[in-house]
Amino acid sequence: MKILITNDDGIMSDGIFALAKELEKDNDVTIVAPEVQKSAQSHAITLNKPLVVKEIKLEGLKSRAYSISGTPADCVRAGMEMLVDENIDIVISGINMGLNSGMDILYSGTVSAAIEANIFNKPAIAISAEWIDGKANYEIASKYARKVLEETKEELLRTNIVLNVNTPFELEDIEKEIKICKIGGVIFDYYYMDTDENGENVLKLKGRKESQPDEGTDRYYLSKGYATLSPLFYDLTNFELLEEVRDWFR
Template sequence: MRILLTNDDGIMAEGIYMLAKELEKEYDVTIVAPESQKSAQSHAITLHQPLIIKEVKLDGLKSKAYSISGTPADCVRAGIEAIVEDKIDLVFSGINLGLNSGMDIIYSGTVSAAVEANIYNIPSIAVSAEWMQGTANYKIAAKYAIKVLKQTQSQLLKSNIVLNLNTPYNLNDVNKELKICTIGGAILDYYFIEEQENGERTLTIRGRRETELEEGTDRYCLSKGYATLTPLRYDLNNLALMDTIKEWFK
């Protein structure tokens, strides 16, 4: 199986290295990732300047690796269109430093890279690990990523879907139940407002507001120490309102 591996933390990030190390034991892996940190880029692509592709040697890995002067979505497009000559069977995105649960997935470059693969009719898995004390438990996230791949491979490769995998920091047992669940609710940030001498104001994100966790969602299950897996769909049509809107224009 031929896998394209990307992320939004950059080509030199520890998370992508850990996932590549596990995947290349059994699969043909090509790494295509941003040359620098591109978190929270969502589904942005580069339009007004050329993308620069550089082959990079990652010590300890046998997989070919390339850096892209663009976004995570750019990396998937470049990998498919210009770098990997043969058919790509699956795209992995991650391991992200920090969870991509709840409505954070809207802003996530990690998840958006997986969605970009879906646009090309390639199944994908986004992998994220909880950030704590400046680091993440990439080891358990990589193990769960392999577990998900092996348990879903026969069906996954027949389907054009996105799977979003998250693992909590304190989880160490790959045999613990994996919770298949829905996306949690909104996650709101605190903004610190500061007045400047020139009359301008600056807004800085400093922490997150406490919100009630809905039972059965990814955020709830993660808080209970479980890894979570959520199938995502990016059809933006609100079909339930289609007939209603038509009536408004009669």
């Protein structure tokens, strides 16, 4: 298969190296990723300045690699329109340093890069690894990337879909069932007030509130030690309310 790999942690991240190393064994892989970390960029694209493109050599990989001075979505767009010689079969985004579960997917550059491929009518997989004490288990995540790709590629290649995959930090058996599930909500404590070194008032991000995940969601199964997979689509229309809202204007 011809695979375009991208991420939001940057071209030099350990996660993108592990993913490419695993998949280039028997696939034609091209890497196009941000030159620096672009986490939480969501689906931003660069509008008002040109993108700098650099072909680089990633030691230990045979895959061609390009850095882009833009966002993850920029990388997918540039890769598919300009940098890959032939039509790619699939885009795989990751391995992200940290889970992209629940409402994280709205902010995630990793997931948005996969969705950008979807907009171009290409199937995609976003894969993220749990991050604990400053570390992520990329070995588990890369093996699951291969597992998901091999088990779903026939269906993926004939559909326009994004698969969002998350893997736990520890997993005793790589053959352990992967849970197919919906995404679960995450409650955020967004900001707190502080002062910087100049005495200016500043807002700092707190992060997530601790909360019990709803049963049957990605966050629930991840808390039980499973890898999870959730199919996504970029159409945000609330179809259940579509007719009701039409009635408001009649």
